[in-house]
Amino acid sequence: MTNRNQFVTELENLKLELIQMGDLVIANLNDGFSSFFTLDLKLAEQTIKNDKIVNATEQKIEKTCLRIIMKEQPVASDLRLITAVLKMITDLERIGDHAADISKMLIFMEKTKQIYPISSFEPMAETCNMMIKNALQSFVNEDLVKANFVIQTDDIVDDLFEKIKRTVSEAIRKGEIDADYAIYAMMVAKYLERIADHAVNISEWVIYSVTGEHVNTPDL
Amino acid sequence: MLGISMISLVGVLILVLIFGFVFSKGAAVISWDFLWGDYHETVYDTYYDEGLDDTVFSRPEDLDDTIWFSSVWGVGFTDSVDEAGNAIILIVYVHQNSPLSSLLDKNEEGNFIAISNGQIVNKVIFGDNIILYGSDGAKRAAFLFDQATIIKDMITVTSGGGIRGSIITTFLLVIMTLALAVPFGVFTAVYMHEFAPKKSKIVKLLRRLIEMLSGMPSIIFGLMGAAVFIPFTSAITSADGGNLFSGALTMTAIVLPLIIAATEEALSVVPDDFRQASLALGANKTQTTFKVVLRSSIPGILTGTLLAVGRIIGESAALIYAIGTAIKDKIILTERSTSLAVHIWSVMSQEVPNFEMASAISIIILLVVLILSLLVKLIAKKFVIDPSLR
Amino acid sequence: MLNVFEIKSLNLYYHEKQALKNIDMIIHKHEVTAFIGPSGCGKSTLLRSFNRMNDLIDGCRMEGNIYYVGNDIYAKDFNVIDLRAIIGMVFQKANPFPMSIFDNVAYGPRCQGVKDKKILNNIVRQALEDSALYDEVKDRLREPAICLSGGQQQRLCIARAIAMSPEVLLMDEPTSALDPIATAKIEDLIAKLKEKYTIVIVTHNMQQAARISDKTAFFLLGELIEYNETEALFTHPKNPKTEDYITGRFG
Numbered sequence: 001m002t003n004r005n006q007f008v009t010e011l012e013n014l015k016l017e018l019i020q021m022g023d024l025v026i027a028n029l030n031d032g033f034s035s036f037f038t039l040d041l042k043l044a045e046q047t048i049k050n051d052k053i054v055n056a057t058e059q060k061i062e063k064t065c066l067r068i069i070m071k072e073q074p075v076a077s078d079l080r081l082i083t084a085v086l087k088m089i090t091d092l093e094r095i096g097d098h099a100a101d102i103s104k105m106l107i108f109m110e111k112t113k114q115i116y117p118i119s120s121f122e123p124m125a126e127t128c129n130m131m132i133k134n135a136l137q138s139f140v141n142e143d144l145v146k147a148n149f150v151i152q153t154d155d156i157v158d159d160l161f162e163k164i165k166r167t168v169s170e171a172i173r174k175g176e177i178d179a180d181y182a183i184y185a186m187m188v189a190k191y192l193e194r195i196a197d198h199a200v201n202i203s204e205w206v207i208y209s210v211t212g213e214h215v216n217t218p219d220l
Numbered sequence: 221m222l223g224i225s226m227i228s229l230v231g232v233l234i235l236v237l238i239f240g241f242v243f244s245k246g247a248a249v250i251s252w253d254f255l256w257g258d259y260h261e262t263v264y265d266t267y268y269d270e271g272l273d274d275t276v277f278s279r280p281e282d283l284d285d286t287i288w289f290s291s292v293w294g295v296g297f298t299d300s301v302d303e304a305g306n307a308i309i310l311i312v313y314v315h316q317n318s319p320l321s322s323l324l325d326k327n328e329e330g331n332f333i334a335i336s337n338g339q340i341v342n343k344v345i346f347g348d349n350i351i352l353y354g355s356d357g358a359k360r361a362a363f364l365f366d367q368a369t370i371i372k373d374m375i376t377v378t379s380g381g382g383i384r385g386s387i388i389t390t391f392l393l394v395i396m397t398l399a400l401a402v403p404f405g406v407f408t409a410v411y412m413h414e415f416a417p418k419k420s421k422i423v424k425l426l427r428r429l430i431e432m433l434s435g436m437p438s439i440i441f442g443l444m445g446a447a448v449f450i451p452f453t454s455a456i457t458s459a460d461g462g463n464l465f466s467g468a469l470t471m472t473a474i475v476l477p478l479i480i481a482a483t484e485e486a487l488s489v490v491p492d493d494f495r496q497a498s499l500a501l502g503a504n505k506t507q508t509t510f511k512v513v514l515r516s517s518i519p520g521i522l523t524g525t526l527l528a529v530g531r532i533i534g535e536s537a538a539l540i541y542a543i544g545t546a547i548k549d550k551i552i553l554t555e556r557s558t559s560l561a562v563h564i565w566s567v568m569s570q571e572v573p574n575f576e577m578a579s580a581i582s583i584i585i586l587l588v589v590l591i592l593s594l595l596v597k598l599i600a601k602k603f604v605i606d607p608s609l610r
Numbered sequence: 611m612l613n614v615f616e617i618k619s620l621n622l623y624y625h626e627k628q629a630l631k632n633i634d635m636i637i638h639k640h641e642v643t644a645f646i647g648p649s650g651c652g653k654s655t656l657l658r659s660f661n662r663m664n665d666l667i668d669g670c671r672m673e674g675n676i677y678y679v680g681n682d683i684y685a686k687d688f689n690v691i692d693l694r695a696i697i698g699m700v701f702q703k704a705n706p707f708p709m710s711i712f713d714n715v716a717y718g719p720r721c722q723g724v725k726d727k728k729i730l731n732n733i734v735r736q737a738l739e740d741s742a743l744y745d746e747v748k749d750r751l752r753e754p755a756i757c758l759s760g761g762q763q764q765r766l767c768i769a770r771a772i773a774m775s776p777e778v779l780l781m782d783e784p785t786s787a788l789d790p791i792a793t794a795k796i797e798d799l800i801a802k803l804k805e806k807y808t809i810v811i812v813t814h815n816m817q818q819a820a821r822i823s824d825k826t827a828f829f830l831l832g833e834l835i836e837y838n839e840t841e842a843l844f845t846h847p848k849n850p851k852t853e854d855y856i857t858g859r860f861g
Contacts (some may be wrong), residue, residue, distance in 0.1 A: 004858045073817055075844045075856050212846030315715060418668060493705035497767070500663060501718040502695030511717070516708050 007072050011081065012066055015140070018085055018092075021057045022136040025096045026129070032099040032123045036106045036188070044103035054096035058089045077209070084209035088139070091198040091205075095132065098191040098198075105188045108145065110202070115179040118167055118185060124160040124192045127153060131199035140208045147203040151217055157196035164189040242586075246579025249381075253338060254580065257382025258549040263342075264378075266333050268371040273383055277315050287312055294318035295365065297341070297358035300424040302379075308354055309361050311376070316322035317436040328372065335376055343377040371430035383581060385549045386563040389464065392551065393539075393559055395473060398466035402525060404472070405479030406514075412480075413487045414509050434477035440539040445470030445542025459554035462544035467559075470542035471535065475528040482524020486517035519599050526596050530589055545569075567576050612639045614778060614808045615660060620674035622655060624667070629655045631832045633674070642804050644823035644840070645812045648860065651829040653812045657780050660810065661697040662690050662726070691783065695722065698771030698807075702783040706755035706764035706770070711747050714755045714766060718774040733773050740806075741769035742799050748792065761792025772807075781811040785818070797822050816856055820844050826854045 029115050035043035066087050068074065074082055074213055079190050115168040115219075138146035171177035200217055228269040262414030276293030287296045291448045294315030302308050314320050315334055325331035341361060352361055408426075412580050414425045449466035453459050459466075490513050498508040536559075546555035551557050558566055567574040622630035637643050645653035655664065662683060664670045666713060676683050683693055695718070698829045702754050706714050714788050716724075722784035724730055734751070738744035743765040748756070755766055764784060771779060781800075785793040803805040813819050820840060827837040828849075836843060837851040847853045854860045 003860065007858070053632070075820065076847050076853050078857050079845060227635065320811065491705070493703065494707060496663065496666070496702065497699075497705045497707070497770075498660060498717070499666065500694055500699035500701075501721065502691050502693075503718070503721040504691050507721050511721070512707055 005074075007068075007078075010064075010068055011078065012074070013062070014068065014082075014085060016062050016087060017057075017064065019136060019140060021054070021061060021089060022132070022139075023091055024054055024057060025092050025099070026132055029099040029129065029132070029153075030144075032090065032102045035209075036125075037104055037109060039106070041107060041110060044106050047103040048100045051096050051100040052066055052135055054093060061089050062086065067192065076157070080209045080212060084205040085204045086183040088202050091201045095195050095198050098195050101191050102188055105184045105191070109184045112178050112184070113179045114181045116171060116177045116181060116185070118164055120160045120167070121165045121188070124157060124164070124189070127157050127160070128192055128195045128199065131157070131196055132202075135199045135202040138203060139209075142206075142210050144207060144210060147206045150203040151200050151215075154200045154217070157193055161193045162187055166213075179207050221254070242579045242582045244579075245575050246577075246581070246583050249576045250583065253379065254382055254389065255584075256378070256384050258378055259380050259382055259385055259550055260548045261380035262378045263338070264333050264335070264374075264376045265326040266335070266371070266374045266376070267326055268319055268374070269317075269347075271295040272319065272320075275317070277318065280313065283313060288358040289313075289351065292366045292368075293320055295320050296523070297361045299358045300340075302340070306355065306606045309356070309358050311335060311339045311341060312337060327583060335374075339376040339378055342377050343373075344371060345373040346371060349586070350439075381577065383560065383563060383577075383584075385547060385551055386558050386560045386581075387584075388551045389548075389557040390559040391503065391554070391594060392464055393467055393471060394529055397471040397532055398462065398467060398525065400472040401475045401479050401528060402521075405476050405519060405524075406483050408476075409480045409483035410509060410514065410565065410574075413484050414513065415505070430477045430480055432451035433473075434481065438474055438535060439541070440591070441470055441474045442538035442541035445538060450543060453554075462542065462556045464543065464551075464553045464555075464557065467539055467543035468603050470538050471532050474530065474535065474538060475531055477533065478528050479524050482527065483517065483521050486520020486524070487513060490516045509583050519560050519602075522594050522599055526592050526599075530592050533559070533585060533588060535559070535562060536565055540565060562574065613637070614639050614679060615810075616657075616675075616677040616680075617809050618675045618677070620627065620656075620672070620676060622652075622659065622664070622673075623671045625669040625747060629832050630659075631851070633834050635827060635837055637751055637759050637808065637810060638825070639808050640804055641824040642800060642809045642811060642822055644819035644826045645829060646814070646816055646819050646855075647829035647835075648827060648855065649814070650831075651828045652832040653827075654725070654831070655783055657810060657812050660780055661699055663694075663699065665690065665718065681685060692767055695774055697778045697780060698774055698776035699779045700764070700767050700771055700779065702786055704760060704767050704787070705759070706763050706766050709755060710752045711752075711753040711755050711758070715769050715773045718770060722774075726857050734769075737769040737773040740772055740841070741765045742795065742802075758790070761788050761795060764788060764792070764796060765799070768796070768803075769776060771802075776807065778808045781809065783812055783814060793818075816844075826848070830855070 028047055031043055031047045031050070035047060065082050068082055072078070094170065131153050134146050134150045135155075137143065138150065165186070168177065168182050168189075172179075172182055204215055204217065232541060240504045258471055272292065275294075277289075277291050277298075278287040279291065283289060283296055287298045289296045295311060296313035298310050298312050300308050300310040315332075318335075322333040323335060324330050325333050340354065342354045344364070345362075346352070346364060346368040348368075349372075350368070352364050402516055412423050412426060412557065445466055446462075449469040453463055453465040453469070454461065455467060456462070494512050495508055499505075503511070517531065517549045539559055539562050543558070543562070545558060545562060546556040547563055547566055548555070548557040560581050567577050613636050615634050615635075619632050620630055620633040633656060643678055645657060647653050657814075659672065659676060660678075660683075665674070670683060677699075678693070681848045682688070693788060715737050716730050719730060719733050724733070735744060737745065737852070745761060746762060747766075747840060750757075755763065758766060764787075766822065768779075770783075785796050788796070797818065800811070803809060804824075811819075811823065823840045825838065826843045827842045828835045828843070828851075830851055836849045838848070843852065844856060847856065851860075
């Protein structure tokens with residue numbers, strides 16, 4: 001028998017809201033990648049629009065957290081949970097922004113009427129997708145193993161980023177690639193790399209929520 | 221509802237009747253002489269043969285027309301009536317330089333007696349054997365005195381019927397009893413309540429005893445007084461028979477349970493918080509008990525003391541045995557005397573019971589008791605502020 | 611850091627009922643230590659054993675040791691009166707004596723034999739100032755203490771304890787009967803007082819413990835469950851029982 005049933009319910013609802021925001025961000029991210037790989041301009045436009053919803057969701061959850069702090073004066077694991085949620089929604093919101101940014105880049109790239117296939121984009125996008133999914137799952141299940149796994153996976157994304165950089169600079173030296181296109185491509189690669197970093201941050205906050213320790217992996 | 225109010229009306233009526241009876245009989249008797257005069261009449265037998273100088277005493281301004289003044293002797297007389305209705309000559313004024321303020325005692329060589337205000341002239345034989353009788357009236361008295369230079373024999377009487385002796389006795393009794401009962405009673409209660417081990421059998425026994433004692437009829441205490449305290453005090457003082465000491469000891473025994481109970485009650489009402497706070501400050505048990513607990517109990521102890529005073533004043537049976545019933549004017553601690561209540565008994569047991577005096581004394585006692593109970597109420601109001609109620 | 615209290619294997623019984631089980635802990639100097647726990651957990655009992663106020667309770671029996679700066683306070687012939695003069699106590703319900711404000715504060719020193727009027731005046735003034743009460747009462751020191759409000763009375767009780775220049779202040783739920791403003795005043799006072807004294811406070815208000823204490827000890831059914839820096843205990847407690855209690859899930 002527990003006390004503070006209202007409080008317990010509030011916390012459960014908060015977790016749900018976070019997951020819903022996560023799902024929203026993932027959906028938007030997938031749309032972003034999809035539009036990128038299928039050159040779907042309409043989808044790209046849609047993705048940019050949807051980011052507004054993500055921002056609104058972040059504000060809503062932020063308000064909920066503040067209200068809980070005022071009302072319930074949480075301590076211990078409750079306090080850590082609320083703190084972690086406040087931080088995680090920031091990272092999720094940034095991921096959402098980057099998804100929109102990638103769509104913007106597609107629109108610019110399309111205008112250059114150039115196609116230079118870079119093979120690493122797809123694995124990179126998939127890895128990011130997986131990292132975010134895992135981070136959120138580790139939150140749901142309080143799974144420290146999964147959270148740590150996400151942190152490790154960041155290395156793969158960093159490697160892929162290096163690869164793309166080498167490919168593009170090689171193509172520039174050889175004169176095989178349009179200058180604007182090259183820049184836009186690098187920016188997309190950077191956005192993907194940042195998305196992975198945010199996924200890492202989310203996992204770090206999951207670890208904090210469970211253990212009380214905040215491990216800070218420096219962003220390379 | 222009607223029945224109840226009828227019954228209570230009858231009760232009130234009875235009380236009113238008692239008061240009415242006492243007041244009607246006694247009110248007339250009360251006067252300053254009554255309160256402060258001797259009970260017993262004193263007869264003075266005096267003479268004066270030293271001759272007079274030429275001093276002429278002037279009649280004081282404030283003497284009214286009913287007073288006959290002798291300027292030769294500086295004395296004023298008035299007509300009055302005694303208890304039996306006979307005409308008497310009452311001395312109402314004697315000048316401080318009057319020869320009458322220092323006459324020689326016929327009964328005792330070398331003793332001087334002062335003729336003073338309030339004395340009655342019974343008979344005077346002047347130098348040329350002219351006699352003034354008590355029934356001759358004030359005018360004649362002043363006339364004869366003006367003509368005389370020698371007094372061969374002057375017989376004056378102080379009117380009696382005063383209760384001064386009994387008032388003083390009652391007062392002394394109260395003081396002496398409280399002096400014994402209060403310290404003993406308070407300290408006993410303090411020991412029983414604060415210092416004795418919680419489950420002490422002795423304390424339980426003591427409490428039972430005190431309960432029993434407070435229920436005992438006071439006449440039994442009187443018997444104890446007669447059987448124990450009178451011989452005891454006779455042995456250790458110069459007393460011979462009943463005396464104020466034996467009376468005080470007897471009253472102490474009666475009043476002790478009262479004071480112990482009142483003190484214990486007052487102590488038990490003191491919140492335990494105070495004791496805890498005091499001990500936590502590093503005070504020892506004695507300091508805590510006296511500086512805090514006892515100090516807080518003073519109103520309750522005072523109330524108990526006042527109740528005890530009321531008891532002492534009202535006690536008759538015990539004192540009849542423990543002191544005696546002889547009404548005195550000069551009070552000596554090692555001799556018999558009467559308290560006010562016993563005085564009532566005494567005058568009522570005469571051949572002719574003196575209802576008027578008894579009623580008058582009753583009024584005095586009622587007044588004193590009234591004042592005491594008002595005092596108790598005042599103390600209760602002013603001092604009993606229970607801090608735990610805040 | 612000097613150990614003010616060392617409690618070793620303390621077991622305490624009221625007749626047959628065991629109130630404290632195997633307590634081991636150390637209280638440090640110039641710290642505020644909070645004892646928290648549900649009703650009946652033994653926190654007040656432990657507090658009262660520091661100044662041997664449990665001696666006053668019938669049938670109270672103890673095993674183990676309590677050392678005050680190295681001295682076994684339950685040793686035979688140990689001077690309890692002196693102990694209580696060095697260790698002050700403030701109770702849950704303010705209990706000023708039915709005397710004037712001045713006499714209340716001067717009570718302790720007077721019991722110790724201080725008679726000089728000048729010295730007493732100084733002691734009383736200093737104690738009232740240190741309890742943040744002087745300005746409010748300086749014109750009515752001779753008035754009865756009863757006339758003060760609840761919060762003021764409690765600060766008077768603190769002044770009364772401080773007048774003895776103790777080393778330690780034991781406070782048993784000192785603000786539980788007070789309104790929020792009076793409570794806040796006393797909490798501020800405690801923050802100041804810890805510069806001079808070592809303070810141990812029993813409280814059933816966890817937010818209060820979190821606000822004012824340096825270390826917190828959590829008790830449950832007579833046992834010491836967890837004892838740690840307050841920040842650590844309230845952000846991530848080590849024992850799940852502690853977590854259950856402070857998050858209010860305890861049932």
